[in-house]
Amino acid sequence: MTRRTPPRPLNVEELFPEVVPLRREAVRLHPRAGRPAPGDSSVGGPLLWPAEEPWRECPRHPGSPMVAVVQLHRADLPDLVPFPEGRDLLQLLWCPLRHEGQWVVPLLHWRTAGEVGEVRPTPEAPADAPYGYVPRPCVVHPELVAEYPSWDLSDELWDALEPRFAQVDQETGWDYQYHLSTAPGIKLGGYPGWSQDAQWPDCPGCGTAMDHLLTVESTEEHGPGQAWTPVEDRDHRWEGAGLSLGDLGGVYVFECRTCPGRPFTHRYDS
Template identity: 75%
Template sequence: MNVEALFPELAPFRRETVRLHPRSGRPTCRDSSVGGPLLWPAREPWPECPEHPGSPMVAVVQIFRADVPDTVSFPEGRDLLQVLWCPRRHASQWVVPLVHWRSAAEVGEVRQTPPAPADAGYGRVPRPCVVHPETVTEYASWDLPDELWDALDARFEQVEAETGWHYQDHLSTAPGTKLGGYPGWSQEPRWPVCPLCSTPMDHLLTVDSTEEHDNRQAWTPVEDRDVRWEGADLSLGGLDSVRLFECRTCPGRPFAHRYGA
């Protein structure tokens, strides 16, 4: 469905996101993956949780620049994104994440990815998955200004009555684990602000518990209809997600995260 043909006012709110479509597999450290081994240098210590010293973080996402479109912003001289988190229970949050950018050519000898801690929380260690990147167009949902939402609401309802397509569920933001685009809030947005420059951060990555929700089948690729794939087997606060953000202008790309709805 051509969203902008129906609602041309949404054109300024268009964004591209890359859905990763993780599916159970056997990725190596030289593959883009969810939950697979990381291309981590043997000369560097494996990251440990700052709240649980001595407890290794687990690999969550690894993305090589060559595997995703140019719409994904990599820092200059870096072609590998690696995301880890501590899967153990914490007093005030589900996970403690870490974002690392590096040059794959500079890794050299590779450190073996350690096993997850024995007391990792349920559903917080992703099953190793290969990824199948798909670029889709998104539009603001909860990020749409109130005055524009009020102006479009009657037309949203008319389109839903005529086609069955609900704007928030079917036409705005995609579900699942994805890079860029909109975070896919399920309530009022909570964009973090960079601690260095005090500007709102950009959405880097959403790691979702599930790739689809019953009322969002419209986002299922045609070739996946009626096919059941094994995904990353996550359960983040039930069936929610962890959203990572970054500042793309400050040195070191400071990051922050949000979890839950």
């Protein structure tokens, strides 16, 4: 079944034309509980991991296996994020255990799916992993959507628009930040789903601002109103990835597409 995000309840570009040049596209993954196979795009599912390649362990908890978070085949996605040359599979893992100074330790891995022969079984998550840090196995339903910045608005533009945001909210009940701007959930591209001030990292190699690659958030809805709930899911209960990252926060993965090896980093926002 496809998943279709309903149109924004108000016309963002007519109400706030200043944000039109800042429009970006994102791919919402819409994970739903299922039984993905190692060769499928998935959230929390088994990975297409070569049998001859050791499974990655947490560098801060030796002997503790990382858990599968996201696996995406290029062929399953809109042509939005450029994959590295010769690679067609994105894999994100992280250690779900608590670490001094940070919550998760992620690993971003690009590979060529056709080069994987025998597949290594995906190990079980650590028994002492905190609740909400190991995603439930899910199939995905990628969908391209438009986004507008919220926390990523400059201070000057936010100050100029805030009175109009407040007026629209008072008149319609729709909040720009939660209902009109940035899509929540697990997504590729677009804007990070900040719940606090934006913290874009610079690449330590070249010093330029890194690109947002992936957001992994706890929830697929922001506030009441079901503004972001897919049309197909509005009338019944459904199970997603079951994540609860901090106070319903998220993990945002960034990469540098200029430096060799495409170095990556992340921000954790609780």
